[in-house]
Amino acid sequence: MTLSTQIATEGCAEVAPFLRLRGIAKQFDRVAVLRRIDLDVPRGSFTCLVGPSGCGKTTLLRVLCGLETADAGAILCDGQDITQQPAAARHMGLVFQSYALFPNLRVEDNIAYGLSRRLSRSERHRKVNALLDLVGLTGFGRRKPNELSGGQQQRVAIARALAPEPSVLLLDEPLSALDAQLRLQLRGELQTLQKRLGITVVMVTHDQAEALAIADRIAVMQSGWIEQLGTPFELYCHPANRFVAGFVGRMNFLPATVAGVGAVVLPSGTALALDTASLPKGTAVELGIRPENIALTGPGAGAGIILPLRILGREFLGASMRLDGVHEESGTAIALDLPLHRGMALQAQTHIEAFLPAAHLHLFAAGTL
Amino acid sequence: MIARLNILPTTVIALLFCLLAAIALAFPVGVLFLHSVLTPDGSLTIAHYAAYAATPGLLRALSNTAILGSGVVLVVLPLAFIFAYGLERTVLPGKGMLAAAASLPLLVPSLLPALVLIYLFGRQGLFAPFLGGRTVYGLPGVLLADVIAALPHAVIILRTALRAADARLYEQATLLGASGWRKFFTITLPGARHGLVSAALVVFAITITDIGAPKVIGDNFDVLAIVIYKQVLGQQNFELGAVAAILLMIPSLLAIVIERAAAKRHAAVMSAKTRPLRPQPSPMRDRLAGIVCYGTAAAIVLMLVVCQLVALVRLWPYDLSLTWTNYALDRYDGGGWAAVGNSALLASMTAICGTGFAFAGAYVSERCKAGAFFRGLFSRLALLPAAVPGLALGLAYVLFFDDPANPLRGLYGTVAILLIANVTHYYTVAHLSAVGAVKAIDSELEAAAQMLGRNGLSVLLRVVVPMSAPVLLEIALYLFVNAMTTVSVVMFLYPPGFKLASIAVLAMDDAGDLAAAAAMGMMIFYVNLAVRLAGQWFFAHGHRVVGNRAPTFLVEAVS
Numbered sequence: 062m063t064l065s066t067q068i069a070t071e072g073c074a075e076v077a078p079f080l081r082l083r084g085i086a087k088q089f090d091r092v093a094v095l096r097r098i099d100l101d102v103p104r105g106s107f108t109c110l111v112g113p114s115g116c117g118k119t120t121l122l123r124v125l126c127g128l129e130t131a132d133a134g135a136i137l138c139d140g141q142d143i144t145q146q147p148a149a150a151r152h153m154g155l156v157f158q159s160y161a162l163f164p165n166l167r168v169e170d171n172i173a174y175g176l177s178r179r180l181s182r183s184e185r186h187r188k189v190n191a192l193l194d195l196v197g198l199t200g201f202g203r204r205k206p207n208e209l210s211g212g213q214q215q216r217v218a219i220a221r222a223l224a225p226e227p228s229v230l231l232l233d234e235p236l237s238a239l240d241a242q243l244r245l246q247l248r249g250e251l252q253t254l255q256k257r258l259g260i261t262v263v264m265v266t267h268d269q270a271e272a273l274a275i276a277d278r279i280a281v282m283q284s285g286w287i288e289q290l291g292t293p294f295e296l297y298c299h300p301a302n303r304f305v306a307g308f309v310g311r312m313n314f315l316p317a318t319v320a321g322v323g324a325v326v327l328p329s330g331t332a333l334a335l336d337t338a339s340l341p342k343g344t345a346v347e348l349g350i351r352p353e354n355i356a357l358t359g360p361g362a363g364a365g366i367i368l369p370l371r372i373l374g375r376e377f378l379g380a381s382m383r384l385d386g387v388h389e390e391s392g393t394a395i396a397l398d399l400p401l402h403r404g405m406a407l408q409a410q411t412h413i414e415a416f417l418p419a420a421h422l423h424l425f426a427a428g429t430l
Numbered sequence: 431m432i433a434r435l436n437i438l439p440t441t442v443i444a445l446l447f448c449l450l451a452a453i454a455l456a457f458p459v460g461v462l463f464l465h466s467v468l469t470p471d472g473s474l475t476i477a478h479y480a481a482y483a484a485t486p487g488l489l490r491a492l493s494n495t496a497i498l499g500s501g502v503v504l505v506v507l508p509l510a511f512i513f514a515y516g517l518e519r520t521v522l523p524g525k526g527m528l529a530a531a532a533s534l535p536l537l538v539p540s541l542l543p544a545l546v547l548i549y550l551f552g553r554q555g556l557f558a559p560f561l562g563g564r565t566v567y568g569l570p571g572v573l574l575a576d577v578i579a580a581l582p583h584a585v586i587i588l589r590t591a592l593r594a595a596d597a598r599l600y601e602q603a604t605l606l607g608a609s610g611w612r613k614f615f616t617i618t619l620p621g622a623r624h625g626l627v628s629a630a631l632v633v634f635a636i637t638i639t640d641i642g643a644p645k646v647i648g649d650n651f652d653v654l655a656i657v658i659y660k661q662v663l664g665q666q667n668f669e670l671g672a673v674a675a676i677l678l679m680i681p682s683l684l685a686i687v688i689e690r691a692a693a694k695r696h697a698a699v700m701s702a703k704t705r706p707l708r709p710q711p712s713p714m715r716d717r718l719a720g721i722v723c724y725g726t727a728a729a730i731v732l733m734l735v736v737c738q739l740v741a742l743v744r745l746w747p748y749d750l751s752l753t754w755t756n757y758a759l760d761r762y763d764g765g766g767w768a769a770v771g772n773s774a775l776l777a778s779m780t781a782i783c784g785t786g787f788a789f790a791g792a793y794v795s796e797r798c799k800a801g802a803f804f805r806g807l808f809s810r811l812a813l814l815p816a817a818v819p820g821l822a823l824g825l826a827y828v829l830f831f832d833d834p835a836n837p838l839r840g841l842y843g844t845v846a847i848l849l850i851a852n853v854t855h856y857y858t859v860a861h862l863s864a865v866g867a868v869k870a871i872d873s874e875l876e877a878a879a880q881m882l883g884r885n886g887l888s889v890l891l892r893v894v895v896p897m898s899a900p901v902l903l904e905i906a907l908y909l910f911v912n913a914m915t916t917v918s919v920v921m922f923l924y925p926p927g928f929k930l931a932s933i934a935v936l937a938m939d940d941a942g943d944l945a946a947a948a949a950m951g952m953m954i955f956y957v958n959l960a961v962r963l964a965g966q967w968f969f970a971h972g973h974r975v976v977g978n979r980a981p982t983f984l985v986e987a988v989s
Contacts, residue, residue, distance in 0.1 A: 128601050149607045161598035165620035174616070175606030225606060 077140070079104035079261050080125070080229065085134035087120055094120045096285040097134070102229075102278075105259045107252070109272035112282035113308070118265045119233055121282070125263065126153040126231050138228060154222030158234040160214045162206040168217050169193075169202035175225040192220040195254070212243045219254075230255075232264035236271065248275055269309050273297065281305050303347060303425040312349045313395045315366075315417075316427065319344040325424070328391060333366060335424055345427040352383060354421035355397035358414040365418040370395055372411045375404065382407075386415065441801030443794055448804045450787075451811040453838070454854040458826035459818060465829050466672035478669045482677075488670070491652040492677065495638050498569065498653055499681070502576045502637040503630050509577070510584035510629060511622070513726055516719035517585075518592040519618070521711045531727035532585045534734060535578050537958035539915040539932045541642030542951040544575035545939060546733045548647055549740050549747070549948070556747040571647035576637045578733065581726070583636060584629040591625020592618075595707040610712070627692050631685040638681060639819035641918045646939055654678045655918065658821045662922060668829060675822035683817040690813075734955065741949035756945040759953075764937035764946075765929025770953050773914055773931035776845065777957075780852040780913035781906040784860050787853060788905055789898070792864035793890065797873065809865075816858035820918030823855050828922050843925045851923055852913045860905045867901035868894065900969065907965045911958050 078101035087095040094117045102108050110118040123129040125136065127148030135144045143151055154175075162171050169189045176185055193199050196216035206214055215235060222230055235251070236244045252275050255262050266272055272279045273293045280290045281304075289301040300306035303314070317333075319340045320326040325333055325348070340346065348366075358367055370386035377383075382404025386395045397415055399407075407413060469475045482488050513532060517525050535543065550556050551566040558565070566574065595618075603613045641655040648656060654674050661671035740746045744753045760766030795809040818826070827850075831842040841847045871894055879889045895902075917932045924930050931954050938947035 126605060128604070148601075148604045151605075153605065155602065155605050157598050157602070159598070161596065161602045163599060163603075163616060163620075165623075166616065174603070174608070221602075221606070 078102055079106075079139055080263075081135075081137035082121075082125070083135045083137070085121065085124060085131045085136070087117075087124060087129065087132050089120075094285055095124070095131070098285070098287055100280060100287060100290065102261060102263060104261055106277045107255050107262045107264070107275060109276035109279045110263065110265045110282055111267065111269055111272040111279055111308075112288075114267060115284075116282040117285040118267075118282050122155075122231050122233055122263065122265050125229075126155050127151050128155075152225065152227050153229045153231055154225065154227035155231045155233065156215070156218045156222050156235045158237050160206070160211075160218040160238075162214055162217055162221070164206055166206075167202065168198070168204050168206065168209070171206065171217055172202075172221045172224050174221060177225075188224065192224055195223070196220045197250070211239050212247055215239065215247065216250075219251075223258075223260075227260075229261045229263060232262065234265055234267065237266070237268070244271075251275065273309065279309075281308060283308075300349075300423065303349065306349050306423060306425065310351060311396065312351055312423075313355070313393075313397075314425075315348045315350075315393055315395075316391075317346050317348050319346055327366065331366060333419060333422075334364065335419060335422060337424065340426065347425045347427050348417075349423040349425060350417050350421055352396045353381070353398040354418065355395070356416045356418070357399070357403065358416045363418060363420070365416055365420075366422075368395065368415045368417060370397075370413050370415050372407055372409050372413060374409055375407070384413075386413070440794065440798035441804065443790075444798065444801035444804035444808060447791055447794060447808045448811065451808060454850055455811065455814055455818070455823075458823070458830035459814075461830040461833075462672050462675055462822065462826035465669055466676050478673045482670060482673045487652065488657055488674070491654055491657045491674075494569075494651055495653040495655075495678075498572060498576065498644075498651075499634045499638040501569070501573050502580055503633050505573070505577050506580050506584050506633050507626065507630055509722070509726065510581055510588050511626070512719060512722045513581075513585050514588035514592050515618075516723040518589055519595070519707075519709050520716045520719045521709055522716060522720050522723060528723050528727050529589075531730050533582045534730050536582045537911060537915070537962065538734075538951060538955045539642050539917055539935060540575065540579040540640045541646045541917065541932075541935060541939070542737060542955075543578040543733055544571060544643040544646040545935070545944070545947055545951060546736050546740075547571050547575055549736055549944065552647075554747070567647055567649035568651040571649075572643045572651055572653075575643035575647055576640055578730065579640065579643065580633040580636045581730075584633050587629040587632060588622065588625050591622040591628075595621060597705040597707040600707060610715075624692055628689055631689050635682045635685045635819075639678060639821065639918065641821060641921065642936070645917075645936060655819070655821055658825060659921070662825055662828075668825070671825055672829070675819070675825050678819050679817060679822055682819060686813065686817045734952075737948045737955075738952050740945055741952055743945070746945060756949045759934075759946060759950060762934075762938050762943045762946040763941045764934030764950065765931075766934075769929040769931045769934040770950070770957065772928050773954065774957055776848055776852065776930065777910045777913040777961075779849050780856070781910040783849060784853040784856060784909040785864075785902055785906045788857065788860035788864040789868075789895075789902060791861055792868045793894065796865055796868045812861040813858055815854055815856070818855070820855055820916060821921065823851060824919055824922035827851055845925070845928055847923055848920055848928070848930075851919050852909075852916070855916070855919045856909055856912050860909060863901055863905050863908075864898070867898040871897050903965060903968060907962060910961050914954055914958050 080100075080102035082098055082100040082102075085095050085098040085100075086093070098117075098121060100121075110121060112118050120129060124131045127143075127146060127150075131144065135142060137143070138151070163174065166174070169186075172189045172192055173185050176188060180188070189202060190199075193202055196219055198213060198216055198220070201209065201213065201217075206217065209217065215238075219230075219235070232251075236247055239247060248271060264272075264276070269281075273296075276293060278290065279293055279296055281288045281296065283304055289296060289305045291299075296305060296309045300309060300312075306312045307314075315327065317325045317327050319337050319342055320332055321337075321342050323334055323337055325335050325337060325346060327333070335348075337346075368388050369390075371389055372384050372386050374385045375382055376385065378398065380401060381398045382401055383396055383398050384404060384407060386397065387393070388395060395415065398404075466478055467474055467476065469477065513528075516522055517529055522528070547566050548555060548571075551561060551571075552558065553565055553567075555561075555565075565571075599617050600613055603617060608616065638653065639655060641659060644651065644653045644656050645659065652660075654677060657674040658671050658678070661667045661674060741756050742752050742754075743750045744755070759770075760768075765772070791808065791812060795805045795812070798805060815823075827842075827847060830836065831838060831847060833839065841850070875893055879893055915932055917936060920930055920933065924933060931950055935947045935950045935954070938944075938950060
C-alpha cells in the first residue's frame with residue numbers, strides 16, 4: 062500500500078504542505094460562496110472545515126475533489142497543479158453525510174466499485190476483506206446496504222472511499238446523520254483509523270465540539286472566508302476574533318472602551334490594565350471570557366474585574382454547574398462554570414460577586430462580529 | 431389522532447362502500463366465473479374450458495394474445511425508456527412539447543392509431559402502391575397500433591422512475607473513476623428497474639385487453655379480446671365468452687400481484703435523503719436521445735394530422751380536395767353528432783361521480799377509525815378493478831344485471847349501468863391517487879382543527895378537500911379522458927338509444943366509412959384536448975388560488 066509510504070514521510074510534513082489552495086473563489090448565481098480562500102493541508106493531517114451552515118465549507122470540499130470547479134485560484138496536490146483535473150483523476154475519496162451507497166450492490170461490491178478493474182478476482186477479494194476488517198465489518202460483505210444500520214453504512218462508505226487508496230480522504234459531515242452515542246463512537250474510530258493509516262483527511266462539520274475533539278487543525282469559516290486556521294488549542298485559547306471566540310466553545314462578552322495604551326475602562330468606570338495592542342484611545346472594544354475562567358471573589362485573587370451578578374438559573378453539566386447570571390446594572394448576561402459543590406449552594410435569585418481574572422480576558426475590537 | 435366523521439357512524443359508511451363494491455364488481459365477476467364453470471342446470475363442469483381448448487382457432491387466439499403482448503412490451507419498453515431518459519436525464523430543448531406529444535395517444539381511442547395505419551398502409555392506403563402487395567393487417571398492424579396506444583403509459587411510469595435520481599451516487603461513482611456507461615449500468619438502470627418491471631406489466635395488460643386495434647386492423651389475427659367479442663355478440667355463446675374473459679383476467683391479475691410485491695420491495699430501498707440530479711450537457715448522448723424523442727413525438731403528431739386530413743378530404747387517398755361533408759356525421763351509422771354529446775355527458779358524469787367516490791372511499795379507508803374490517807375489505811376490493819379487463823367487466827355486467835332473478839335488473843339497458851361500469855373499471859387508479867392525496871395531508875392538521883371545536887365534516891370540507899383539490903382535478907381528468915375513449919367497457923352495455931362516439935368510430939369503420947370514422951375519432955380527440963387544456967389552465971391559475979387558499983381555510987377552520 063502507498064499508505065505506508067505516507068507514514069514514512071509524515072515526519073517531514075511541515076516542510077511542504079500536501080494540499081495547497083490559493084485564492085479559491087466560487088460563485089453560484091452571482092452569489093459569492095467562496096472568497097479567495099487560501100489553505101494549506103499538511104500531509105497526514107486531520108483538518109476540519111467548520112462553520113455555520115452556508116459558510117461555504119461543503120462547496121470548498123467539492124471544489125477540492127473536483128465535483129465543482131473554482132472560478133479562480135489554484136489547487137496544488139503534492140506540488141502538482143490539479144486545478145483543471147477532472148474529479149476522477151484526482152484520486153480523492155469522498156464520504157457523504159448520507160453515505161450514498163449504491164443500494165442495488167452488496168457491501169463488497171460497493172467497496173470494490175472503485176478498485177482497478179485490472180485486479181484479479183482474488184486480489185479484489187483480498188482487498189475488500191482487508192477493508193472490511195479495517196472498518197470492523199468483517200463478514201458483512203454479502204449484505205445489502207439497507208440491511209445495515211446507519212453506523213455500519215457509514216463504515217462501508219468509508220471503506221469504499223479508502224479502497225482505491227486515495228491521496229486524500231474527504232468527509233462531508235460524515236457523522237451528522239447518526240445518533241449522539243454512535244457519533245461519539247465513530248468519531249473515535251475515525252480518528253484512530255486516520256492515525257493508523259497516516260492518510261490526509263479533510264472533514265467538513267458544523268459541530269465545533271466534534272472538530273475540537275478530532276482534528277489536528279481547524280479552519281473556521283464564515284461567509285466564504287476562513288476566519289482562523291489553527292490547532293484546536295490555538296482556536297480555543299487564542300481566538301483571532303469575536304466570531305471564532307463565539308463559535309468555538311462558549312464565551313461571555315462585556316463592552317468596554319480603550320482608555321489609553323494598555324488600559325481599558327468598563328461602562329461602570331472600572332479601569333483595568335490590559336494589552337490593547339495598537340488600538341487608539343476611545344475605541345469601543347469587547348472583553349471576552351470563557352465561563353470556566355470566571356470564579357467567585359475570594360482572597361488572593363490577582364488583577365481582574367469584579368462583577369455583581371444575580372443568578373437567573375442553573376444548568377447541571379455533570380462535573381460542574383453552569384450558572385446563568387445577569388449584571389443588573391448593564392443588563393449583560395454572563396455564564397460561569399463553578400465546581401459542582403460550589404454551584405449547588407447557589408440558588409436562583411442569589412446575588413453573587415463574580416471575579417473575571419485579567420489573565421483570561423480576550424480583547425476584541427467591537428463590531429467585527 | 432385521526433379525525434372521525436361525526437354525522438354517521440363510520441362503520442355504516444364503510445359497510446355501504448363494501449356493498450357498492452360487491453354490486454359493482456365482486457358479484458358480477460363472480461357470476462362471470464360461475465358461467466365459465468357451470469352447466470345450464472347448475473352443476474359444476476370444466477366442459478366450457480375443454481370446448482375452448484378443443485377449438486384450434488381459440489387456442490391460436492391465446493398464443494396470439496401472448497405474442498402480441500410480449501411483442502408490444504419488447505418494442506415499447508426500450509422506446510419509452512429512451513424517451514423518458516431524454517426528458518429526465520439529458521439536455522434537450524422543448525421538453526414540455528415532447529412530453530405533451532407523448533401523452534397525446536391517451537386522448538384518442540386505441541383504434542385510432544390502427545385506423546391511421548390503414549389510411550397509410552392498408553389495402554387502399556396512401557403508400558399501398560409502394561408496398562408491393564404487402565399490407566399491415568394482422569400482427570404488424572395491431573402491434574404498431576398498440577405500441578402507440580401503450581407508449582404514453584410506459585413513458586409516464588419510466589419518467590417517474592428516472593426522475594427520482596440521487597446526484598450523490600453519480601458523484602461518488604465519478605470520484606471512484608466510473609465511466610458514463612458504468613454509471614448507467616450500475617446506478618441508472620438498477621434505479622429504474624422497478625419502473626421497467628412496472629411499465630412492462632402495465633403495457634402487457636393494456637395490450638392484451640385492447641379490442642380497438644385488433645378489431646380494426648387485426649384481420650385474421652384473433653386475440654382473446656376478439657374471441658370474447660365474437661363469442662358474445664356474434665354467436666351469443668356466453669359460456670365460451672366467459673371462459674375467454676377469465677383467461678384474459680389471469681395475466682392482469684398476476685401483473686397486479688407482481689406489481690404490488692415489487693412496489694413493496696422498492697419502497698424499502700428508497701433512501702430518504704437525496705440530492706436531485708441536474709443533467710449536464712453531453713453532445714453525443716443528447717443528440718441520440720433527441721433523435722428518438724423528436725422522431726417519436728413527430729410520428730405521434732403526424733398520426734393525428736393524417737387522421738384529421740382523412741376526415742377533411744373528399745375521398746382518401748384518391749381525391750384529396752378538401753371538404754366538410756364527412757362531418758355530416760348524422761348521415762352515417764353509429765349515432766352521429768348525438769354520440770359525441772352522449773360520450774361527453776357520460777365522461778363528465780364518470781369524472782364527477784368517480785372522483786367523488788374515489789375521494790370518499792380513500793378518506794374512509796385512510797382516516798376513519800371504526801369499522802376496521804369493512805375498511806380493510808374495501809381497500810382490497812378497490813385494487814381489484816385494475817385486474818378486470820373492460821370486456822370481461824362488460825360481459826360480467828350483462829350476465830349479472832340481465833338476469834331475471836336480479837332485483838337490480840332495471841338498471842340494465844340504462845345510461846346508469848354505463849356510468850357504473852366506467853366508474854368501476856377506472857376506480858383503482860382513481861382510488862390510489864386519492865389515497866395518496868389524503869395520506870399527504872398531515873392528520874395532525876385535522877386533529878388541530880378538531881381540538882379547536884370543529885366537527886369532522888367541517889374539517890373534511892374546509893381542510894382536506896381544498897388541500898387535495900389538485901389531485902382531485904387530476905383524477906377527474908383521468909376519468910373523463912378514459913370514459914371518452916373506452917370501447918371495451920361499454921361495448922356490450924350501451925343501450926340502443928344512447929350511442930357513444932368511440933363505438934361509433936368502430937361502427938363507421940365496420941361500414942367502410944373511413945373518413946367519417948376519422949372525423950368522429952378526431953372529435954373525441956378535440957373534446958379530450960379541450961377538457962385537458964381547461965384542466966391545465968386550472969392547474970396554472972385556479973390551482974394557485976386553491977393552493978393559496980388552503981392555509982386560509984385552515985385558519986378559518988381553526989379560528
